[in-house]
Amino acid sequence: MMRQSGLIRYPGGKRKLLGEIMTRLAQMRRHLGPDAEYREPFFGAGAVGLAFLGHNPAARNAWLNDRDPAMAALWDSVIHKGDSLKVMVEAFPEAVRLLEDCNYFRTLRGRLRSITDPSDLRRFPPAVVGLMKLAAHQISYSGLGTCAGGPMGEELSRYDPVRLIGKIEACGEILGSVRLKAGTCTCLDFERLFEPGEALFYLDPPYYKAGTRLYQFAFTHSDHERLMRALRRESRPWLLSYDEHPAILDLYRGWAQIDRVVVDYTINGPRRKPELLLSNHP
Numbered sequence: 001m002m003r004q005s006g007l008i009r010y011p012g013g014k015r016k017l018l019g020e021i022m023t024r025l026a027q028m029r030r031h032l033g034p035d036a037e038y039r040e041p042f043f044g045a046g047a048v049g050l051a052f053l054g055h056n057p058a059a060r061n062a063w064l065n066d067r068d069p070a071m072a073a074l075w076d077s078v079i080h081k082g083d084s085l086k087v088m089v090e091a092f093p094e095a096v097r098l099l100e101d102c103n104y105f106r107t108l109r110g111r112l113r114s115i116t117d118p119s120d121l122r123r124f125p126p127a128v129v130g131l132m133k134l135a136a137h138q139i140s141y142s143g144l145g146t147c148a149g150g151p152m153g154e155e156l157s158r159y160d161p162v163r164l165i166g167k168i169e170a171c172g173e174i175l176g177s178v179r180l181k182a183g184t185c186t187c188l189d190f191e192r193l194f195e196p197g198e199a200l201f202y203l204d205p206p207y208y209k210a211g212t213r214l215y216q217f218a219f220t221h222s223d224h225e226r227l228m229r230a231l232r233r234e235s236r237p238w239l240l241s242y243d244e245h246p247a248i249l250d251l252y253r254g255w256a257q258i259d260r261v262v263v264d265y266t267i268n269g270p271r272r273k274p275e276l277l278l279s280n281h282p
Protein backbone atom coordinates (compact mmCIF):
# COMPACT_ATOMS: atom_id res chain seq x y z
CA MET A 1 0.00 0.00 0.00
CA MET A 2 1.49 3.35 -1.01
CA ARG A 3 1.72 6.15 1.52
CA GLN A 4 -0.70 8.51 -0.15
CA SER A 5 -0.40 12.26 0.15
CA GLY A 6 -2.42 13.43 -2.81
CA LEU A 7 -1.65 13.26 -6.50
CA ILE A 8 -0.03 16.69 -6.87
CA ARG A 9 1.32 19.55 -4.78
CA TYR A 10 -1.84 21.35 -3.74
CA PRO A 11 -2.53 23.95 -1.08
CA GLY A 12 -4.38 22.90 2.06
CA GLY A 13 -3.40 19.21 1.90
CA LYS A 14 -4.32 17.48 5.14
CA ARG A 15 -1.10 15.47 5.51
CA LYS A 16 -0.59 16.39 9.16
CA LEU A 17 -4.21 15.65 10.07
CA LEU A 18 -4.52 12.52 8.00
CA GLY A 19 -4.19 10.01 10.89
CA GLU A 20 -6.84 11.80 12.96
CA ILE A 21 -9.22 12.12 10.01
CA MET A 22 -8.76 8.46 9.01
CA THR A 23 -9.55 7.25 12.54
CA ARG A 24 -12.71 9.33 12.69
CA LEU A 25 -13.93 8.34 9.23
CA ALA A 26 -13.34 4.65 9.96
CA GLN A 27 -15.43 4.96 13.17
CA MET A 28 -18.22 6.72 11.29
CA ARG A 29 -18.13 4.10 8.51
CA ARG A 30 -18.69 1.28 11.00
CA HIS A 31 -22.31 2.29 11.60
CA LEU A 32 -23.20 2.11 7.91
CA GLY A 33 -24.19 -0.72 5.57
CA PRO A 34 -21.74 -2.31 3.10
CA ASP A 35 -23.02 -0.27 0.13
CA ALA A 36 -22.82 3.13 1.82
CA GLU A 37 -21.10 5.69 -0.41
CA TYR A 38 -18.01 7.66 0.63
CA ARG A 39 -18.73 11.20 -0.63
CA GLU A 40 -16.07 13.88 -0.89
CA PRO A 41 -17.43 17.08 -2.48
CA PHE A 42 -14.09 19.01 -2.36
CA PHE A 43 -11.73 16.32 -3.59
CA GLY A 44 -8.82 18.55 -4.73
CA ALA A 45 -5.60 16.51 -4.96
CA GLY A 46 -7.34 13.70 -3.10
CA ALA A 47 -5.05 13.18 -0.09
CA VAL A 48 -7.85 12.13 2.26
CA GLY A 49 -10.10 10.20 -0.13
CA LEU A 50 -7.25 8.14 -1.55
CA ALA A 51 -5.97 7.23 1.90
CA PHE A 52 -9.47 6.33 3.09
CA LEU A 53 -10.38 4.24 0.03
CA GLY A 54 -6.92 2.64 -0.05
CA HIS A 55 -7.10 1.56 3.59
CA ASN A 56 -10.77 0.59 3.83
CA PRO A 57 -11.47 -2.16 1.32
CA ALA A 58 -15.04 -2.35 2.69
CA ALA A 59 -15.73 1.12 1.21
CA ARG A 60 -16.47 0.15 -2.38
CA ASN A 61 -18.73 3.00 -3.49
CA ALA A 62 -17.54 6.57 -3.73
CA TRP A 63 -18.62 9.94 -5.08
CA LEU A 64 -15.62 12.19 -5.62
CA ASN A 65 -16.12 15.75 -6.84
CA ASP A 66 -14.40 19.07 -7.37
CA ARG A 67 -15.94 22.22 -8.84
CA ASP A 68 -12.70 22.98 -10.69
CA PRO A 69 -13.23 21.44 -14.18
CA ALA A 70 -9.48 21.09 -14.79
CA MET A 71 -9.03 19.23 -11.51
CA ALA A 72 -11.94 16.92 -12.36
CA ALA A 73 -10.40 16.41 -15.83
CA LEU A 74 -7.06 15.50 -14.26
CA TRP A 75 -8.77 12.82 -12.18
CA ASP A 76 -10.68 11.60 -15.22
CA SER A 77 -7.36 11.19 -17.04
CA VAL A 78 -5.88 9.26 -14.11
CA ILE A 79 -8.92 6.97 -14.08
CA HIS A 80 -9.48 6.49 -17.83
CA LYS A 81 -6.45 7.76 -19.76
CA GLY A 82 -3.57 6.88 -17.46
CA ASP A 83 -1.28 5.77 -20.31
CA SER A 84 -1.67 9.01 -22.32
CA LEU A 85 -1.22 11.09 -19.18
CA LYS A 86 1.96 9.24 -18.23
CA VAL A 87 3.45 9.75 -21.72
CA MET A 88 2.76 13.48 -21.50
CA VAL A 89 4.07 13.75 -17.94
CA GLU A 90 7.31 12.17 -19.10
CA ALA A 91 7.58 14.41 -22.20
CA PHE A 92 6.77 17.70 -20.41
CA PRO A 93 10.32 18.74 -19.34
CA GLU A 94 11.64 18.22 -22.88
CA ALA A 95 8.67 20.10 -24.36
CA VAL A 96 9.42 23.06 -22.06
CA ARG A 97 13.10 22.96 -23.07
CA LEU A 98 12.25 22.92 -26.79
CA LEU A 99 9.83 25.81 -26.35
CA GLU A 100 12.64 28.17 -25.31
CA ASP A 101 9.87 30.40 -23.99
CA CYS A 102 10.37 31.75 -20.49
CA ASN A 103 6.69 32.79 -20.47
CA TYR A 104 5.40 29.25 -20.82
CA PHE A 105 4.05 29.27 -17.26
CA ARG A 106 1.97 32.34 -18.04
CA THR A 107 0.54 30.57 -21.09
CA LEU A 108 -0.25 27.46 -19.07
CA ARG A 109 -1.88 29.53 -16.33
CA GLY A 110 -3.91 31.56 -18.84
CA ARG A 111 -5.28 28.41 -20.49
CA LEU A 112 -6.23 26.89 -17.15
CA ARG A 113 -7.86 30.10 -15.97
CA SER A 114 -10.00 30.09 -19.11
CA ILE A 115 -11.52 26.76 -18.00
CA THR A 116 -14.32 27.84 -15.71
CA ASP A 117 -17.15 25.58 -16.83
CA PRO A 118 -17.10 21.86 -17.77
CA SER A 119 -18.09 22.87 -21.33
CA ASP A 120 -14.73 24.71 -21.65
CA LEU A 121 -13.00 21.33 -21.49
CA ARG A 122 -14.17 20.62 -25.05
CA ARG A 123 -11.50 23.01 -26.35
CA PHE A 124 -8.65 20.68 -25.31
CA PRO A 125 -7.94 16.94 -25.52
CA PRO A 126 -8.86 15.59 -22.03
CA ALA A 127 -5.42 14.28 -21.06
CA VAL A 128 -3.89 17.64 -22.12
CA VAL A 129 -6.01 19.44 -19.53
CA GLY A 130 -4.93 16.81 -17.01
CA LEU A 131 -1.27 17.45 -17.81
CA MET A 132 -1.69 21.26 -17.70
CA LYS A 133 -3.31 21.06 -14.26
CA LEU A 134 -0.72 18.64 -12.91
CA ALA A 135 2.24 20.60 -14.30
CA ALA A 136 0.99 24.04 -13.18
CA HIS A 137 0.72 22.91 -9.56
CA GLN A 138 3.85 20.81 -9.59
CA ILE A 139 6.14 23.59 -10.81
CA SER A 140 4.67 26.58 -8.95
CA TYR A 141 5.55 28.01 -5.54
CA SER A 142 3.63 26.18 -2.76
CA GLY A 143 1.75 24.24 -5.44
CA LEU A 144 -0.48 27.27 -6.06
CA GLY A 145 -1.02 26.52 -9.76
CA THR A 146 -3.25 29.14 -11.39
CA CYS A 147 -2.98 31.32 -8.25
CA ALA A 148 0.84 31.42 -8.43
CA GLY A 149 2.87 34.33 -9.74
CA GLY A 150 5.24 32.06 -11.61
CA PRO A 151 7.21 28.81 -11.67
CA MET A 152 9.70 27.97 -8.92
CA GLY A 153 12.74 28.22 -11.14
CA GLU A 154 14.05 27.47 -14.57
CA GLU A 155 15.10 23.92 -13.71
CA LEU A 156 11.67 22.39 -13.00
CA SER A 157 13.28 21.22 -9.76
CA ARG A 158 10.06 19.91 -8.18
CA TYR A 159 8.95 18.19 -11.35
CA ASP A 160 9.96 14.54 -11.02
CA PRO A 161 8.34 12.53 -13.86
CA VAL A 162 9.26 9.16 -12.37
CA ARG A 163 7.63 10.00 -9.04
CA LEU A 164 4.58 11.50 -10.73
CA ILE A 165 4.09 8.46 -12.94
CA GLY A 166 4.31 6.24 -9.84
CA LYS A 167 1.62 8.35 -8.19
CA ILE A 168 -0.63 8.25 -11.25
CA GLU A 169 -0.39 4.45 -11.25
CA ALA A 170 -1.02 4.11 -7.52
CA CYS A 171 -4.00 6.49 -7.60
CA GLY A 172 -5.37 4.77 -10.70
CA GLU A 173 -5.15 1.43 -8.91
CA ILE A 174 -7.06 2.66 -5.86
CA LEU A 175 -9.74 4.40 -7.90
CA GLY A 176 -9.99 1.47 -10.33
CA SER A 177 -11.03 -0.78 -7.46
CA VAL A 178 -13.95 1.48 -6.41
CA ARG A 179 -17.38 1.99 -7.99
CA LEU A 180 -17.33 5.71 -8.69
CA LYS A 181 -20.43 7.84 -9.15
CA ALA A 182 -20.69 8.57 -12.90
CA GLY A 183 -17.52 6.49 -13.31
CA THR A 184 -15.27 9.49 -12.70
CA CYS A 185 -14.59 12.55 -10.53
CA THR A 186 -17.64 14.77 -11.06
CA CYS A 187 -17.46 18.53 -11.45
CA LEU A 188 -20.46 19.93 -9.61
CA ASP A 189 -21.27 22.44 -6.95
CA PHE A 190 -20.95 20.70 -3.55
CA GLU A 191 -24.68 20.92 -2.77
CA ARG A 192 -25.48 18.36 -5.46
CA LEU A 193 -23.68 15.68 -3.42
CA PHE A 194 -26.28 15.85 -0.66
CA GLU A 195 -28.77 13.89 -2.75
CA PRO A 196 -30.44 10.92 -1.01
CA GLY A 197 -28.67 7.60 -0.41
CA GLU A 198 -26.74 5.99 2.41
CA ALA A 199 -23.47 7.90 2.63
CA LEU A 200 -20.64 9.22 4.73
CA PHE A 201 -19.24 12.69 3.94
CA TYR A 202 -15.76 14.11 4.30
CA LEU A 203 -15.67 17.81 3.42
CA ASP A 204 -12.61 20.01 3.03
CA PRO A 205 -13.89 23.32 1.63
CA PRO A 206 -11.65 26.26 0.70
CA TYR A 207 -10.19 27.91 3.83
CA TYR A 208 -12.22 30.81 5.17
CA LYS A 209 -9.32 33.23 5.43
CA ALA A 210 -6.91 32.34 2.65
CA GLY A 211 -9.22 30.48 0.23
CA THR A 212 -9.30 33.14 -2.47
CA ARG A 213 -5.50 33.31 -2.57
CA LEU A 214 -5.15 29.53 -2.81
CA TYR A 215 -7.80 28.23 -5.18
CA GLN A 216 -9.11 29.18 -8.60
CA PHE A 217 -12.55 28.22 -7.25
CA ALA A 218 -12.87 29.65 -3.76
CA PHE A 219 -15.78 30.45 -1.42
CA THR A 220 -17.58 33.65 -0.54
CA HIS A 221 -19.04 34.06 2.95
CA SER A 222 -22.43 33.07 1.59
CA ASP A 223 -20.95 29.81 0.22
CA HIS A 224 -19.67 29.02 3.72
CA GLU A 225 -23.17 29.72 5.04
CA ARG A 226 -24.73 27.60 2.30
CA LEU A 227 -22.50 24.69 3.32
CA MET A 228 -23.38 25.14 6.97
CA ARG A 229 -27.12 25.12 6.16
CA ALA A 230 -26.75 21.94 4.06
CA LEU A 231 -24.87 20.20 6.87
CA ARG A 232 -27.35 21.33 9.49
CA ARG A 233 -30.09 19.51 7.57
CA GLU A 234 -28.01 16.30 7.40
CA SER A 235 -28.60 13.29 9.62
CA ARG A 236 -26.04 11.19 7.71
CA PRO A 237 -22.54 11.23 9.24
CA TRP A 238 -20.18 14.00 8.11
CA LEU A 239 -16.73 15.25 9.01
CA LEU A 240 -15.61 18.74 8.01
CA SER A 241 -12.14 20.31 8.21
CA TYR A 242 -11.55 24.08 8.33
CA ASP A 243 -9.06 26.73 9.28
CA GLU A 244 -9.76 28.19 12.72
CA HIS A 245 -11.61 31.43 12.04
CA PRO A 246 -14.18 33.29 14.20
CA ALA A 247 -16.68 33.31 11.31
CA ILE A 248 -16.57 29.50 11.11
CA LEU A 249 -16.93 29.14 14.86
CA ASP A 250 -19.97 31.45 14.69
CA LEU A 251 -21.55 29.30 11.99
CA TYR A 252 -21.13 25.95 13.78
CA ARG A 253 -21.11 26.78 17.50
CA GLY A 254 -24.00 25.38 19.54
CA TRP A 255 -25.10 22.60 17.23
CA ALA A 256 -22.05 20.79 15.73
CA GLN A 257 -19.25 18.94 17.47
CA ILE A 258 -16.18 21.21 17.16
CA ASP A 259 -12.67 19.95 17.91
CA ARG A 260 -9.60 22.12 17.75
CA VAL A 261 -6.54 20.18 16.64
CA VAL A 262 -3.12 21.80 16.88
CA VAL A 263 -0.77 20.75 14.12
CA ASP A 264 3.03 21.08 14.28
CA TYR A 265 4.73 22.39 11.16
CA THR A 266 8.47 22.63 10.63
CA ILE A 267 8.52 24.76 7.47
CA ASN A 268 10.60 27.93 8.13
CA GLY A 269 11.22 26.78 11.72
CA PRO A 270 8.85 25.07 14.16
CA ARG A 271 5.36 26.51 14.46
CA ARG A 272 1.92 25.37 15.59
CA LYS A 273 -1.28 25.94 13.70
CA PRO A 274 -4.79 25.16 14.92
CA GLU A 275 -7.22 23.47 12.54
CA LEU A 276 -10.86 22.64 13.16
CA LEU A 277 -12.50 19.25 12.78
CA LEU A 278 -16.27 19.55 12.91
CA SER A 279 -18.81 16.78 12.82
CA ASN A 280 -22.34 15.65 13.62
CA HIS A 281 -20.88 12.46 15.05
CA PRO A 282 -19.84 12.41 18.73
Ligand SMILES: C[S@@+](CC[C@H](N)C(=O)[O-])C[C@H]1O[C@@H](n2cnc3c(N)ncnc32)[C@H](O)[C@@H]1O
Pocket residue numbers: 006010011012013014041042043044045046047048065066067068071188189190191204205206207215216217218219
Ligand atom coordinates in the same frame (compact mmCIF):
# COMPACT_ATOMS: atom_id res chain seq x y z
C1 LIG B 1 -9.20 22.78 0.53
S1 LIG B 1 -9.29 22.28 -1.15
C2 LIG B 1 -9.45 20.54 -1.00
C3 LIG B 1 -8.10 19.91 -0.78
C4 LIG B 1 -8.19 18.39 -0.72
N1 LIG B 1 -8.72 17.94 0.53
C5 LIG B 1 -6.82 17.76 -0.97
O1 LIG B 1 -6.44 16.82 -0.26
O2 LIG B 1 -6.13 18.19 -1.89
C6 LIG B 1 -10.91 22.83 -1.59
C7 LIG B 1 -11.37 22.41 -2.99
O3 LIG B 1 -12.73 22.84 -3.16
C8 LIG B 1 -12.96 23.08 -4.54
N2 LIG B 1 -14.19 23.91 -4.65
C9 LIG B 1 -14.31 25.26 -4.56
N3 LIG B 1 -15.62 25.63 -4.66
C10 LIG B 1 -16.34 24.49 -4.78
C11 LIG B 1 -17.75 24.20 -4.89
N4 LIG B 1 -18.67 25.19 -4.91
N5 LIG B 1 -18.15 22.91 -4.98
C12 LIG B 1 -17.22 21.90 -5.00
N6 LIG B 1 -15.88 22.12 -4.91
C13 LIG B 1 -15.43 23.38 -4.79
C14 LIG B 1 -11.67 23.77 -4.99
O4 LIG B 1 -11.49 23.63 -6.38
C15 LIG B 1 -10.60 23.02 -4.16
O5 LIG B 1 -10.01 21.99 -4.90
